[in-house]
Amino acid sequence: MRHLSGTAALVVLAMVIPAAPGKAETRRDVPGGRQEAFARAARDYGVPENVLLAVSYLESRWDHNGGLPSVSGGYGPMHLVDARLIGARTAAAPGGHHGGGEDPRGDETRPLPRPPALPGPAAAPPEDTLRLASRLTGISPGRLRDDPAANIRGGAALLAEYRRRAGGPAGDGPAGWYGAVARYSGSDDAGAAESFAGEVYATMRTGAARTTDGGGPVVLSPDPSAVPPGPLPARLSGRLGMRRSAAASGPDCPATVSCSWLPAPYQRLGRKGRYGNHDRYPGRRRIDYIVIHDGESSYRSMVNSVRNPRYLSWHFTLRSGDGQIAQHLRARDVGWHAGNWDVNSRSIGLEHEGYLARGGAWYTEAMYRASAKLVRHLAWKYGVPLDRAHVVGHDNVPGTTRATVRGMHTDPGPYWDWERYFQLLGRPLSRAARKGGRSVLILPRYAVQPFTGCRGSGGCPPQGASTVWLRSRPAPGAPLVKDVGRHPKGRSTQSVYDHAARASAGQRYALADRRGDWTAIWYLGQKAWFHDPRGARTSERASGLLVTPRPGLSSVKLYGRAYPEPSAYPRGVRRQKLAPLQYSFRAGQRYSVGMTLRGSYLRAVTFDTAKHRMIVGGTVYHQIQFGHRFMFVRAEDVVALRS
Structure with a gap:
């Protein structure tokens, strides 16, 4: 029931879907629309039109986003990056979203102190493609930000310049533009750049069509002959300013993404039994959830933080500009990320570079696609259904007790496009x-x-x-x-x-x-x-399945964790209190069921994994969609109804 076929996981790109009406346009398209702007820029700069269209699709899906920057500082349909904006953001907010009132481990038997404030790492700034495009075209940076047609011209000029740097003339077919397309990703990692280029060429082969936020349609006709020539030679990647990092050690990343292994540390901290920054699990762990976060920070800051044993942990970090993935934990290990120990013990956590509400920041198509490929792979491997009861946001995770409900986190927030994301997962929500x-x-x-x-x-x-x-x-x-x-x-x-x-x-x-x-x-x-x-x-x-209080009960208690009954705990293991939340599920009301499971508790309070215990009880719970967050009810308290 939980496994997907490879065919079902494919994403069909060549379809017309409505524009996102929420992305306000600073300037409407000129006569002829955005399609004509792509054709004109491609002709003027000697770039194959399908290359220009496919690169823009991977960056922005041809949207202008009202002249607002992406989470990685890119503007317009061609995602021209303002490096000065990136520097200002890093200086203003080097920390992550795991501060505040939430205990990311979510287990009162071993509460964590407030995470330390970690300095942002020194980093080479990204290439300022906004100003490079301005020099190449003579168009001001302000106009490149605000005018979608000018932005498209700037992107075409950049591609032509990257083609020149790669050592080839402009104007030949798509295959000759592979190096330029890889460089356009903005990545300094050859593997990430190749993954980006691979998606661009796949888009050229399948085609795409949609109505953009400019109000008009844009069509990329399929070209089955658009096949990339293969990995970048070392000579060419060096000329384009890229390095090649080591591949991820282990099977937890699919072969179709660029994934590096940057392990989180597991080590003792002092003499009081403390250790960080995650829990090891001996054997194969049950996984029910994949939790989507945004990091409220840059990719570089997050991967720096997760490698500090006194900080927190999650399994993967994803970069916005090119979709690069860093893996920090094996799936069998328990990350400290969701603020609920029951959820942490049964989940994999993904942190995405970005900000929930920083004045219009939007997530790139490249990151959405890399994330969807990773989640599709993890769901198939670990038996996680691809639906919103199992692929959840951090903001859907319940508080553990009455006291913790108010401080639970709210990422990735309302601007994460769940409908687009599930299209890429090959499981459109409307199905x-x-x-x-x-x-x-x-x-x-x-x-x-x-x-x-x-x-x-x-x-x-x-x-x-x-x-x-x-x-x-x-x-x-x-x-x-x-x-x-x-x-x-x-x-x-x-x-x-x-x-x-x-x-x-x-x-x-x-x-x-x-x-x-x-x-x-x-x-x-x-x-x-x-x-x-x-x-x-x-x-x-x-x-789908609904539940209502069983006859004779005026209301039903709700829980933030599906823990076993007290009699299930062996001698010497502290019993976890079944603490009901402050909400009430009254007779006559109905709520939808996302999953049904037996109560369990992972006891992991020592550095020695030989002493870790998984306690499974006889109490059966239903996970229900009670509010924006899911919660749990005991199956014996409700009656199941088929809808």
Whole structure:
């Protein structure tokens, strides 16, 4: 049931899909549209048009993103990088997102102190392709940022310049542009550059078509003959300023990505039994989740931090500009990343370079693709279903006790495009839709949503988001629904960091009501309404297992962990308290089930892995979609309903 066929995992690129309406355009396209801008720039600079189109698709999917920078400082359809912006970001925020109130290990039997503040590592700045393109074209940096047609010309000029550096004339067929395409990735690692180039050539072979945020269609016709010539020769990679790093040691990265092995340390810390920065597990570990994070930091800062034994750990870090992956832990080892020990003990954690809410930062197509390839591989190898109950955000992980609920983290946040991500995983979210079902699947199509609280003087610009707002009544001005855990005394807000009144793409909820253009779901113990008009639906009907309190119970307790009953613990092993959360699941309400499992607890409180114990009980739990985060109920407390 959990294994995918290779055919099912393929991603079809040659299809027309709607533009992300949330990415506001500073300047609309000129007559002829963006398609003509690509054709004109390719002709003027002697670049094959399909090469220019495919490179841009990998960088931005041909979007301008309103003149806003990506998480790696790139602008426009051609992702021209402003190195000065990268330097300013690094100086302003060298740390990661694991500070604050959340204990990333999430186990009160061995709480971690606040992670140390680690200095950002000294690093060579990336090539300032924005200003190089300005010198090559005579177009000002400001116009290259703001004008999509000018940006495309700048990208074409860069490709021609990289082709010249590689030692070949401009104007020949796609195969002769392999070195230039690899250099365009911005990577100093030959393996990462080759992976980027491989995706570009694959896009040329399959073709692609979509309506961009400029309002018009762009089409890349398939070219089956666009085959890359092979790995970059050492001579050529050296000429283009790249090195070749060692391949990852071990089987946890697929062969289709560039992955280096940068191990996290496992060592004793002093004489008080402390050790860092993860737990070893003797044998094959059960894995139920793949947890998606954004690191609130640069790639270089994250890989530097995870190699410090006094810091925290996760399994993989992904770079935005070229999709490079660093692996830090084997899948059998337990990372300290999710803030919930039960989830940590059954998950693999992926940190993505980026920022949840730094004034319009967007994630690159190159990173989405590398991440999707990695997750597809891990899901097949370790039996993780590709759905939103198992591939989750850090913001979907529940608090462990009443006291920890409020401080749980909120990444990757609403700007992570879950619908696009699952397309790349080969499991489009809409496939789960079923007519006549008693559940609804949230599918907002990455439409514009208003947010507050973004960092920077400009606030939150209009952008697409993967969420819908939930209100207490079916009316635009009605108050947002209340979350008694996150806001015990206050109200839910529209802050980008506040998920109290949001449902996310791909999440399945029990249908509660329908009135006109509004749909209600059961959410945090109440009816929650979202705008779902005919002709512009933000959800689809779905089916699947639901649960409701069994007859005779007025309410059911909810838990943040699926721990065993006290009698399951052997002598000498501290029993973990089954601490219910502050929420209430009342009679008459229904919630969707993501998985069913027996309670378990991994005891790992010593450096010696021979003393680690996995305790499995007889209590059966259902994981339910109770709010933005999932939670657990005991199966004996509920009745299962087929939807």
